[in-house]
Amino acid sequence: MSRTHAAVVGTGPNGLAAAVTLARAGLRVELYEAADEIGGGLRSKPLFDSDVLHDICAAVHPMAAASRFFREFDLAARGVELLHPEISYAHPMDGTRAGLAFRDLDATCRHLGPDGARWRATMEPLLDRSTGVVDMLLSGQRRIPHDLRAPFVLAPRVLAHGSPFAGGVFRTERARSLLTGVAAHAVGRLPSLAAGAVALLLGHLAHGTGWPIPRGGSVRIAQAMADDITAHGGTIHTGRRITDLRELDHAGAVLLDTSPKGLLQIAGSRLPARYTRRLERFRYGPGAAKVDFLVSDPIPWADPEVGRAGTVHLGGTQREMFHQETLTSKGIATDEPFVLVVDPMTADPTRGLPGKRPVWAYAHVPNGDTRDPVEIVRARIERYAPGFTDTIVAQQGISASGYEAYNPNYVGGDIASGAMTLTQSVLRPVAQADPYRTPVPGLYLGSASTPPGPSVHGMSGHLAALSLLRREYGVRTAPSLAPRS
Template sequence: MVEVVVVGSGPNGLAAAVIAARAGLSVRVLEAQEQAGGGSRTAELTLPGFHHDVCAGAHPMAKASPFFRAFDLAAHGVDLLTPTVSYAHPLDGGVAGLAWRNLESTVADLGGDGRAWRTLFGPLVENWPDVVDLAMCDLRHPPLKIATGIKFATRLLEQASPLSDTIFQGDIAPAMFSGVAAHAITSPRAFPAVGAALLLGTLAHAGGWVIPRGGSQAIANAMIADIESHGGEVVTGHRVDDFAELAAARAVLFDTSPAELLRVAGDRLPERYRHGLGRFRYGNAACKVDFALDGPVPWAAEGADLAGTLHLVGTRAEAAYAEHQVDSGVFADKPYVLAIQPGVVDPTRAPAGKHTFYTYAHVPNGSDRDISEQVIDQVERFAPGFRDLILAKHVTPAAFMPDHNANYIGGDISAGAMTTRQTLFRPLARWNPYSTPIPGTYLCSSSTPPGPGVHGMSGLHAAHHLLRKRFGIVTDPLDLLRGSAPAYR
């Protein structure tokens, strides 16, 4: 009999499986798709030889999250490549804000706003492990990092208020901050968006936003190999439709959306809990457009060609307006486009001289519209001549995102709206957000704290509860990952 079954093979499900297998438990991961990895997969989406990341493309947390710091992807053969510029934010007129890995280089580039940028990020960069530990906790047991917590909180309150408009004098620095905040696919001034910007902005200057050689699949493959080396198995092409097939396991983890848990578990869940999960909100969405290019993107702004990630939306005001339009259920006139150009560090993604180019644009949830022309227009705005380089494109409208990842309801790649309430109480207002009323059954997806991203921490937190409550294993999961302690009951 298998002791632990994990439904879904995204980074969180694999993280939980890694921990359970290292604790000496028999583990089986069941994945509906033919390719394991969830939000960290790579495939030839456009033309042969062009390798595109299906979901996540750049990984600020791949070296920074407590799970990956302990797991050590590099030690598992994953080559994490670091662009010289973590992200770029072009503006009209051939200029761009550049988030160099070195904070002081960014400060120097920003001129008169450099000092304010240092004041905003300097103390967080100096204490980046504490910032990450705070942001990646389960929100019920925050680490006792009082000084760092105060620094983070004061900046959160400042940037989420009208005070943020008084911090910078020019256009570039505020646009850069809003561009990172819009990763949350909501108003750049919302508390969850500002929190994400502070975390991701800190990591841009503390290690950088890494890109795995060969694609994000390398991260999933390393975790799968570790599971298998400890006796576990990962089964693909296996869709779970009835909880009855899981009932023999001593513990079950769902790396799925609440909607999928409801679909599979159904009436086994108490009515009140079912009602609560049914009220969980899914947020604004993304239309993803992948390109095969005949050469590098011809950015007008100097330095943009060095960035792994780019935010294409224009000024802070334009970013706010674009997100407001999507929040209102309409398509933005000039959408926020997040772009990744892995070829700046990884020549293996495309044939010699060619490039892959990854983009997604924010759209209303459930949209089936192909907005690739608007995406091309937005890239052309900052890189004249881009259109002439396109060899092929692959479009995934928001409504079709669940076809390759059932967690992305209506194209919501955050697996749940990033509202303040749903950040603090995700998916429900429970002391243990991972447990369910079914004994031994847990939710461990991005729909639980700390939320979206390839960090493995939702899986780690859920596995921590599972080990203690179901198996009496009290060893710290991080020690299991480091190999510094056996599983102790």
């Protein structure tokens, strides 16, 4: 019987990216997934109607269009179509026009009026060096960036938009709130330098490679990666939960796509006490509480322009978002959390049927929050879209604590797999030269709890796999990820 060179635990985007990389390097790879289907944060399935597909976790994928792993993997060549709404994201306001981030930068600047020139001055230099900025932020954070000008373009903007003085950058509330809604994707205290970096990364991509929605749902990305793994000899086991590292003693090396909590559960008995204590100090951030709606009509936004956006941020003014997100990060629950809404049919009309449209939404809540989020989220949408309630055909919610039961990597509902503080954004899960290598020989961690952190970019798994290849098998040249001709 051929020996397994590497076992990968978890088939989220990072586990799949790691397995793609290892299999492409010629290793015999086996993947183990506790759920009955692969994908982790890339799962999609019908919830209320067999012909209407809902994304269970991630729905919009700016990183899948921009990261180095996916640029080389080439989703388009594998039949995965990333569809772009005309407006990347929108931010409704009470009693006035919404903030709109068109994919076209010029259109956005015209829309922002007095702040158009300031928005351009913020975004255009980042767009000019976008590949360098993306590759610097989506890296292992341990080496000098390839584009030496990228940090000098990014740093002053992070300081401006991630500091307590961020409110003075733009003149109008529309522009301030529009960018602050993106900063809230950091799911933590606002303002902060980490959130400022997130705002500028995602904010400039909205005018570049975009915030696309995969035709047919997020699962299409997972399927493309799984197909490449099996085409290169890999084996995927679903419905197989690994609870002890000894179950994988047949493998030459093991890579875990888990949180530090999962690493401790699987390998705790083999980890040195000092490393265990460092993992136990790893901080988890606020939770996400998810709601899926099946509606009869497009969302009746008070500002109809919002209906052209793929993603909508519901948070009110910049000051309100600073206050709300900081309360949430402190564990204080409120009835007016920050909410993200996605209407997939703005880009992919095939996702629904006449009179049946999927709507994806989640709220930022304290870690471990047990409340059913349906009424809270419904009310937040109704505030900016009067009559939304009357369109609801079916609805289903999952609390932050329930999210962990669904996916153990989401500790307390933390979909970022670790608080996005400035220090922990870089030194995750612990401070060491190779963040993917553990003290146990042959054991690696390659999840969103390692650099560069959350989102569907595949880089954490890819970089962990490169570390494994280098140290365990002496492979120092990264394998090609391009599709076979």
